[in-house]
Amino acid sequence: MxxxxxxxxxxxxxxxxxxxxxxxxxxxxxxxxxxxxxxxxxxxxxxxxxxxxxxxxxxxxxxxxxxxxxxxxxxxxxxxxxxxxxxxxxxxxxxxxxxxxxxxxxxxxxxxxxxxxxxxxxxxxxxxxxxxxxxxxxxxxxxxxxxxxxxxxxxxxxxxxxxxxxxxxxxxxxxxxxxxPIIYKDKVLLQTGPGERVFLTAIDLASGKTLWETDEAYSGDKSPDDVGSWSTPVVAQVDGRPQVICAMSTRVNAYDLDSGDLMWWCDGLNGSRYDVVSSSPLIGEGIGFAMADLRGPAMGFKLGGTGNVTASNRLWHVEKRNPSSVGTGVLVDGHIFRPNSGPGTLECLNAETGESTWKSRAKDHWASMVLAGGHLYALSQRGSTIVLKPNPQEYEEVASNDLGGVTNATPAFSEGQIFIRTEEHLYCIGK
Structure with missing residues (x-):
């Protein structure tokens, strides 16, 4: 080969x-x-x-x-x-x-x-x-x-x-x-890593040729085993044009979609013991949310600007007493509904202040949460899916559905059907 x-x-x-x-x-x-x-x-x-x-x-x-x-x-x-x-x-x-x-x-x-x-x-x-x-x-x-x-x-x-x-x-x-990887129009976008070299790249979907690569150098003090991002990028309209938003190991970066130039960044994801990020950034309503894993920091920030926007754009920053975060939450009407992996909880936050409005004990959730048909769906590692209403005032469970098995995968939702993957099975759920 x-x-x-x-x-x-x-x-x-x-x-x-x-x-x-x-x-x-x-x-x-x-x-x-x-x-x-x-x-x-x-x-x-x-x-x-x-x-x-x-x-x-x-x-x-x-x-x-x-x-x-x-x-x-x-x-x-x-x-x-x-x-x-x-x-x-x-x-x-x-x-x-x-x-x-x-x-x-x-x-x-x-x-x-x-x-x-x-x-x-x-x-x-x-x-x-x-x-x-x-x-x-x-x-x-x-x-x-x-x-x-x-x-x-x-x-x-x-x-x-x-x-x-x-x-x-x-x-x-x-x-x-x-x-x-994600696809946006004619581009494949991939945030690589962790590894010796970490970079964001855009690749032509038709030919497979590199359009651009932008490296993300690490300047922290942790060992390589304690550093990395497993996050998936998001494309968002910012200041009138699409930008690629990435949660790296110590900060959130925004890149120009056409050139790969780093346009702005917000610091605040580096932790005391680890510099690791698993979940993807949440973007909407002019603001963003990102959270480190292994009980590292969480933060909210405004979108846009030039260069280091930490001082001007960061809305709030919580360094300690955060849960671990593998799966990504959902932003609904100014509130963040997030699945936590340890301790296992479901939680609602005010997106502008970071204040927790409620928290419910649950099994560990590594899958990302989904909003479908006006309900939130949260799949646990044990194959149980909690369905709840996106109520920012209180935890309002609608159903709990147990398939058994082990899974870290996020369900797919399409035209009234739900596709759930465990380590052993693939299910199609529909009325």
């Missing part, structure tokens, strides 16, 4: 597996490709990257015997979330040692496996709680793109034909990898 560092990968080994399963709120205008549907869930946290689903008629209750349209076994584990695009469901999986990393394509209507594309790779490391196959694909309705960490970035058409592959470098960390 010949690899061109920073260029296209030539002669990449791809294994085609037979299509047989083992026994079985703020939104930007949606940009849709010719093959995309308005109700699709085409990338991590939905079409706009804000965790808000189109449509209203989503199930509130289900069980292993109720409202399950189909359920299929998965060949391997993975923490990546499913996406839905053009009548298909895409998701990642990987062997336990990471030597085979796969993209699966499933028929949305019945769960039938249509094709698998597998990339072979050598020795790698990750954490037991973050198995390989931990990223979410992205699609525009004609292409599907998946990042396999050190095993590269790969694009396919909907028939599974390989279009291009990129070797972006080595990304090894004791806690593995997890940032997902």
């Amino acid at each position: 010949t690899k061109l560092r920073g260029g296209l990968t030539m002669g990449l080994v791809v294994i085609v597996v037979a299509a047989v399963w083992p026994a079985a709120i703020w939104t930007a205008p949606i940009w849709a490709a010719p093959g995309a549907n308005a109700g699709d869930w085409p990338q991590f946290r939905g079409a706009n990257g804000n965790g808000v689903a189109e449509g209203v008629d989503y199930p509130l209750t289900w069980s292993p015997q109720e409202n399950i349209k189909w359920k299929v076994d998965l060949p391997d584990a993975g923490a990546g979330s499913p996406i839905v695009s053009g009548g298909r469901v895409f998701l990642t999986s990987a062997t336990e040692d990471g030597r085979q990393r796969s993209l699966l394509c499933v028929d949305r209507s019945d769960g039938k496996l249509l094709w698998t594309r597998t990339v072979e790779f050598g020795e790698d490391i990750t954490h037991s709680k973050n198995p390989f196959g931990s990223t979410t694909p992205a699609s525009d309705g004609e292409h599907v793109v998946v990042w396999h960490g050190s095993a590269g970035l790969h694009a396919y058409d909907f028939a599974g034909k390989p279009l291009w592959s990129r070797d972006l470098g080595e990304f090894k960390h004791i806690w593995g990898y997890g940032s997902s």
